[in-house]
Amino acid sequence: MAITGAAYVAPLDSTKPTDAATPWPDTATDIGWISDDGITESNSADTTEIKGWQGGQTVRKVISSSEVTYKFTAIETSKTVLELYHKGSKVVTTSGKSVLAIKAPGPDRRQFGFDVIDGNSHVRIVIPDGEVSETGDITYKGDEAIAYELTVTAYPGADGTVAIKWRQATRDPDVVRAMLEDYRAGLTIDRQHEETDRNAGKRIKCPTLILWSLRDNLEDLHGDPVAIWRRWATNIRGHGIDAGHHVAEQAPAVLACALADF
Structure with missing residues (x-):
């Protein structure tokens, strides 16, 4: 039973994790909240039947084509998600305002990955070369989260590998x-x-330090974190750290210095 997890995307030439425990590279971005449908892996193959002359019975099936896809629904409207859904389009932020000029879809091959907590085990799936090949309809309703259905097709490498799986037990x-x-x-x-x-x-009266990752879409979604926390605390300071979602793993020295100075 898959209880929880995360989905990641990174440039095609990013360093790949080598096991289930290694942190994702700094270039990887956490896609954010995924709907409770989780992630669906599909393996499909087209076959051609070879029939014998004697009696016309099938004597062999030859795989003529195959495909591996991963389907999930993102429920967080972020720069990363919008650019995955609208392939070839970019979110541009100027003076605190973000604009997405939607263009005709274009090639957008990237590295994808999934961390899945499966019972008491950690399963990691890495797609070295993939692309969003299908998207679902977007529905704007007052009683539902905006959802972005994405299907990623995994392309084969030189050795035919389309995905890599590791398992790390959380014992x-x-x-x-x-x-x-x-x-x-x-x-x-x-x-x-x-x-x-x-x-x-x-309100919080003790000195308060706010630190956040600069590559996790936080500011794009909510604005200046320090300004937000000033509504909650009287003595506050902070700054962003050049890292992805897992700051402690991706920028441990910078984080440690910030905490020590505080």
Whole structure:
């Protein structure tokens, strides 16, 4: 049972992870929230039947073509997602305003990857050469999240490899439970506590440091994080760090210096 995970995209020439535990390269971007349908892997093949002259029975099937695809639905409207959905189009941000000029789809081959928490195991899938080959309709409704259905086709390399899979066991069930509880709390009890504090006019009074990744679409989605946190804290400072989603893994020295200075 796949409980949770993440989807990544990176330039085609990015360094690939070599196991399930190695951090994704700095050039990789976390695609963000995925719908609860998860990720669907499909392996299809077209075959040609070879029939014998005697009786016309099938004596062999030859694979004439094959395809491996990964389908998922992104439910976060970010620069990364918009550019994946609208192949060949780019989001341009000027003076805090982002504009997407939608163009006719063009080639956009990239490296893709998925981390999947499967029971008590960590499964990692890397697609060295892939491309969004199909997209679903976008529905704009007041009671639904905007969803971007994406199908990635994995292309074969020189040796025929279309994808690589690794498995890393998360052996302690308590670790898995704690990971899930952290996500669950952020959507439930943590938010309730924050809304209660805000309604009561409470603010954080101790010195507060805000750090964030510059390559995780945070500013594109929400604006200046320090400005946002000034509504919550009275003594605040912070800055972005040149890293992807996992700052502690991708820029440990820079993060450590920022924390030590604070």
